[in-house]
């Protein structure tokens with residue numbers, strides 16, 4: 047597990063991140079936040095590209111160093127590949143930098159290119175590929191060293207739906223092998239689809255962090271009541287009413303006792319068609335904590 051502890055970083059007078067702490071356990075962790083929230087700065091500190099003003103990064107309980115970070119795969123925001131180098135050569139080159147044997151890196155590189163439908167482009171120059179395809183090569187480079195941990199800065203941006211799916215499949219596979227993944231994204235529907243955990247930054251601070259389950263249970267759970275009759279009466283039922291429209295009401299109930307009381311009153315007034323908890327989606331949680 048990776049732990050970020052109290053990281054702080056300023057650029058001149060700009061406080062990019064301030065005393066942020068969160069864990070990246072096994073599974074996939076979505077790292078979200080508005081423009082300038084501090085995601086890239088945090089990822090760069092995790093990778094040792096930037097040094098923090100304060101705080102530390104732990105990997106399985108030990109402070110990270112160059113050697114530990116050699117086991118981390120990274121897809122930086124500024125996609126740092128060589129435009130005038132052949133695709134496969136480039137993947138093999140990075141594989142060797144990560145200590146892989148050349149032949150093994152070549153074998154894995156070809157397999158990765160096949161997965162991304164790029165096998166026939168392996169001897170082409172990188173800059174002859176479309177941007178989306180260059181991004182697929184960039185992810186191949188991030189995983190060619192067989193990383194223990196993956197840090198991916200906006201891996202899905204600019205990809206078409208097929209490329210998103212093949213990227214997502216690849217990440218799930220690494221995840222299943224026990225590689226924790228931290229990825230940033232502005233695409234909340236993807237975060238919703240892929241993530242077990244979520245960390246939300248807002249203006250350089252962590253405003254929510256944890257498993258999907260714990261985050262969904264931490265706020266107040268809303269309820270939807272639908273009856274075979276008008277539910278306008280809930281306005282006088284001394285509960286917090288978020289919305290009423292005809293036969294349906296959305297309610298913010300304090301606890302089980304309040305839910306039981308409301309349901310009892312509903313039954314005494316007609317037939318209850320639905321009385322259900324509305325568990326928030328990760329996107330809703332994101333919007334709520336980022337206000």
Ligand SMILES: Nc1ncnc2c1ncn2[C@@H]1O[C@H](COP(=O)(O)OP(=O)(O)OP(=O)(O)O)[C@@H](O)[C@H]1O
Nearest residue numbers: 057060061062079080081082083084085086087088
């Ligand atoms: N090298 C730098 N020099 C000066 N300011 C910087 C530098 N890098 C980041 N910042 C500032 O730090 C803050 C956080 O930026 P960062 O790139 O980490 O945010 P982000 O969450 O990745 O944003 P985005 O979603 O727009 O990529 C911003 O105010 C940014 O302008």
